[in-house]
Amino acid sequence: MEMDKEYERKCFELAYLIFPDVNETVDDLEIRYPARNLKEGAKVVRIGPSPTGMMHTGTLFQAMVNRKLASQSEGVFYVRVEDTDQKREVEGAVQEIIDGLEHFDLMPDEGVIGKDKEKGDYGPYTQSKRREIYRICAKHLIEIGRAYPCFCTPEMLQKTHDQQVANKIIPGYYGVYAKCRNRSIDEAIERVKAGEKFILRFRSNGSHLNKIAFVDDARGKIEMADNDEDIVLIKSDGLPTYHFAHVCDDHFMHTTHVVRAEEWLPSVPKHLQLFEAMGFEAPHYIHTPTIMIKDGDSKRKLSKRKDKVAAVSYFISAGYPVEGLNDYLMTILNSDFEMWKSQNKDKSYKDFTFKLDKMSSAGSLLDIPKLNDLSKEAIARMTGDEVLKCVLEWSKEFNKDFYDLLNKDLKYAREVFGLERDNATKIRKDIFKWEDVEPTFRYFFDENYKNELETEGYIIKTLTEEKATLTPEVMVKALEAYKTAYNEADDKDTWFARMKEVAEGLNFCTNMKEYKANPDAYVGSIADFSSIVRMAVTNRKNTPDIYSIMHLLGKDRTIARMEDTIEKLK
Numbered sequence: 001m002e003m004d005k006e007y008e009r010k011c012f013e014l015a016y017l018i019f020p021d022v023n024e025t026v027d028d029l030e031i032r033y034p035a036r037n038l039k040e041g042a043k044v045v046r047i048g049p050s051p052t053g054m055m056h057t058g059t060l061f062q063a064m065v066n067r068k069l070a071s072q073s074e075g076v077f078y079v080r081v082e083d084t085d086q087k088r089e090v091e092g093a094v095q096e097i098i099d100g101l102e103h104f105d106l107m108p109d110e111g112v113i114g115k116d117k118e119k120g121d122y123g124p125y126t127q128s129k130r131r132e133i134y135r136i137c138a139k140h141l142i143e144i145g146r147a148y149p150c151f152c153t154p155e156m157l158q159k160t161h162d163q164q165v166a167n168k169i170i171p172g173y174y175g176v177y178a179k180c181r182n183r184s185i186d187e188a189i190e191r192v193k194a195g196e197k198f199i200l201r202f203r204s205n206g207s208h209l210n211k212i213a214f215v216d217d218a219r220g221k222i223e224m225a226d227n228d229e230d231i232v233l234i235k236s237d238g239l240p241t242y243h244f245a246h247v248c249d250d251h252f253m254h255t256t257h258v259v260r261a262e263e264w265l266p267s268v269p270k271h272l273q274l275f276e277a278m279g280f281e282a283p284h285y286i287h288t289p290t291i292m293i294k295d296g297d298s299k300r301k302l303s304k305r306k307d308k309v310a311a312v313s314y315f316i317s318a319g320y321p322v323e324g325l326n327d328y329l330m331t332i333l334n335s336d337f338e339m340w341k342s343q344n345k346d347k348s349y350k351d352f353t354f355k356l357d358k359m360s361s362a363g364s365l366l367d368i369p370k371l372n373d374l375s376k377e378a379i380a381r382m383t384g385d386e387v388l389k390c391v392l393e394w395s396k397e398f399n400k401d402f403y404d405l406l407n408k409d410l411k412y413a414r415e416v417f418g419l420e421r422d423n424a425t426k427i428r429k430d431i432f433k434w435e436d437v438e439p440t441f442r443y444f445f446d447e448n449y450k451n452e453l454e455t456e457g458y459i460i461k462t463l464t465e466e467k468a469t470l471t472p473e474v475m476v477k478a479l480e481a482y483k484t485a486y487n488e489a490d491d492k493d494t495w496f497a498r499m500k501e502v503a504e505g506l507n508f509c510t511n512m513k514e515y516k517a518n519p520d521a522y523v524g525s526i527a528d529f530s531s532i533v534r535m536a537v538t539n540r541k542n543t544p545d546i547y548s549i550m551h552l553l554g555k556d557r558t559i560a561r562m563e564d565t566i567e568k569l570k
């Protein structure tokens with residue numbers, strides 16, 4: 001639309017009246033933020049978290065997509081803090097996000113890297129510090145007749161909205177309902193001059209009767225009704241709306257691919273209009289599926305209030321291994337990751353090529369048993385040293401007593417965590433997160449173990465319920481005979497032979513086949529006998545190999561535990 005000269009002059013007058021102190025232009029910004037010097041095909045991506053609460057698990061998911069896209073293309077992943085909703089801002093939220101990214105090895109290359117810390121040439125990377133940029137862009141839109149002041153009060157807008165709803169009309173500020181759009185520019189100038197309060201709105205040129213099409217890089221071609229709403233650009237507090245900030249920021253930061261939650265998908269027509277009005281090229285869009293959780297038989301969105309797994313901090317405090325969680329994120333992001341991983345066991349998710357077209361667009365289900373499984377696998381791939389390092393790091397923050405305990409004898413701790421791990425033919429997979437380490441291995445630490453026996457009782461007592469022949473008297477006899485016979489110097493074969501000998505003497509059958517054929521002829525089997533010993537020494541039904549455990553505990557502690565159990569059984 002060719003503007004007539006007089007109207008054009010008035011638009012400039014209005015723009016000047018509203019932004020008398022804005023001297024820079026969009027062209028100046030283009031010079032300040034020149035194209036990035038990256039190789040062909042490099043993707044510039046970002047996450048735009050709003051610091052309005054705890055770090056959401058979805059942010060981690062987004063960060064993974066971004067990190068992969070940037071790393072794979074030698075591009076840039078940056079963090080932009082979207083703090084335009086200052087009423088909802090929560091102290092410490094930015095730091096929590098950065099810490100979360102750092103913890104899971106998903107740090108950005110650029111942008112906000114800590115509270116009040118930024119890195120890169122395209123900043124500031126915090127929207128509240130970019131007011132001037134939005135003002136320059138808004139001024140430009142007024143000058144070209146694509147933005148106007150709206151004097152409608154919130155009450156008036158509410159009334160229009162209610163009427164629209166009552167009359168079953170699509171609610172919104174558009175067409176005849178866009179009162180201020182339809183005022184003359186002279187009136188707008190007068191009212192601004194008179195000091196009336198206003199916000200700035202975009203003058204949309206679309207009609208919802210028209211369909212537009214665009215491509216989402218993960219979902220393909222999408223058709224939607226065009227936008228006809230005159231959306232707010234600058235709010236009454238002088239800060240931009242998400243829509244306007246998205247367009248200005250992603251343009252001047254040279255984002256090539258906008259990866260964001262699918263809740264933004266319906267807003268794409270608005271954004272495309274804004275890009276066009278500003279004369280900017282629109283980025284590629286990738287809308288990621290919402291993370292869902294199983295609730296009974298159905299699925300629902302993660303709830304910040306109800307689901308502890310909605311917060312990234314849960315995974316950190318529970319001590320999920322970084323590799324396990326990242327493998328899991330990759331599994332929900334790309335359906336072929338699992339297959340790849342099973343064929344590339346020694347490789348990291350970092351070596352996997354993430355593909356946008358393999359990304360599911362249906363809601364991704366946060367499947368905790370699956371996460372636990374992958375975490376178990378990730379821990380099983382670690383050496384004892386690595387496990388110790390991770391347990392120390394985790395416990396330093398989340399279980400200080402255990403941390404101190406481990407530090408009293410690191411060599412011993414190292415041996416405990418190396419059990420059935422280092423040089424083992426079959427690795428024991430009993431841990432999937434670091435918080436489970438202390439309860440699982442508690443029997444190696446006398447004080448904690450004593451406490452457990454006092455509070456939780458002696459598990460050996462339940463054996464009688466499982467097998468009536470294993471009475472307390474039988475168990476006492478077994479332990480008394482075994483503790484006398486136990487010789488720490490035995491190698492494993494001799495040790496087992498000796499155990500069998502003692503068991504046989506007390507009428508335990510050492511041949512499982514024979515036992516199964518004629519169970520009533522015996523008190524129990526050799527498996528029962530070793531269970532008695534295992535439970536007396538560890539208070540557990542399942543442990544790594546009991547021979548190694550006794551060795552690690554040493555003879556005195558082993559015997560003392562048997563004696564203590566005997567007392568309890570009497």
Ligand code: GLU
Pocket residue numbers: 046047048049050082246258259260261264
């Ligand atoms: N601040 C927006 C949000 O938290 C970011 C969306 C985007 O990545 O563009 O939803």
